[in-house]
Amino acid sequence: MEDDLNIWPPHIYLHNIALALNNRLPDEQDRCREVAFLSYGSSHVVVTLKTLLQKTYVVRITSAVFETFQRTHPFWPEHKERSEVASMIALFKKNLPVPAIYAFDEDKDNLVGGAWTLQEYIQGYPLNRILAQLSPEDTRDAFRQLSQCMLRVFDIQLPRIGSLEIVGDVDGIRNLSRSDLDIRVGKIVTLKDLDNPYIVGRPTDLGPWADVREWLKSVAEGCMLYPSEPGTESPTDEAYIERVKQIIDETPDSLLGGPLSVNGPWARDMWSLHNVIAVVQDEKVVKLHFLDFEGMQSVPAFVRGQAPFLPDVSEDWLKVLLEFLLEHPGFRLAHEQGRIARHLLNLAESAWLPDPGDARIKEFREGKWEDEATLAG
DSSP: OOTTTOOOOTTOOHHHHHHHHTTTSSSTTOOEEEEEEEEEOSSEEEEEEEETTSOEEEEEEESOSOHHHHHHOTTHHHHHHHHHHHHHHHHHHTTOSOOOEEEEEOOTTOSSSSOEEEEEOOOSEEHHHHGGGSOHHHHHHHHHHHHHHHHHHHTOOBSSBBEEEEESOOTTOSOGGGSOOEEEEESOOOOTTTTOTTBOSOOSOOOOBSSHHHHHHHHHTTTTOOOBOTTOOOOOOHHHHHHHHHHHHHSOHHHHSGGGGOEEEEOTTTTOGGGEEEEEETTEEEEEEEOOOTTOEEEEHHHHTSOOOOTTSOHHHHHHHHHHHTTSHHHHHHHHHSHHHHHHHHHHHTTTSOOGGGHHHHHHHHTOSOOOOOOOO
């Protein structure tokens, strides 16, 4: 790991992981044989777990990396981990190419050192690493496959705005993805402003919401803002927030309702190519798998219909990806007719920031904004 940036958590031992998971493997007769480091992220480490029956699994341990993050965000594992597991289970049940989830534990007995998830090990290569090795024709085909998966997710409908959560006890279940656990839309999980070192807890009003206007007004009121330490809060203009809420109420149903208001899954990093694992045969991508569902939300179609922005993809290939997506009538409608609604969400998200002379409101009314990605998570 990089010096002064990431450290292997001193309270986590590979041997302890093996002991803790011995009785949680999918096969009751199996036992852990070897645990090895695989990768890490901002709030977790990932290890591989090999067993006596020659199986290989992945274990994600949350709240494990970045000492500063762990110290300033003690609420984060509880806030998001169960939701991410619920999201992966729900997509697996819809036959999406995501890893199977076998077991999950919040590690309240501190056997491992952080909430952990035992999941399927997906063999392949991050898509961003192999694109340069593909011919233009095969690269185009890879983006076509990516668009097909994106549209399969777009077609999933959920009843409310929020994030998915597990209903019931997961203890003792050895294959969560194939269990009959109930998954529902609950409180929303947000990644917005997690880089703020002064936050002290989770947002207070996290829904869920059945009405798109009520959600937009809650966003304007700061429902997705993390509370800060006393003395570090940003000043707010309550009168300005009320003006934004009035605009939300005055927006015609034709711009917010109907097909544009149908809720479905969305996650900021789901489609980032470093989180997309490609199976390659004969120098061609034959299948894609998706790994990252942190902060997945159920949001209206007008949000999900925005043009995809992937930081590791050139503008030319993003245009190709959008062309594939626009072949789907529902996505085309959400993309083309949802522009004003996306701008309204953008206005609501920034309502807590000072806006001298109502400059943002004027720009919104004049339609001057680019149709950029809206939600920060």
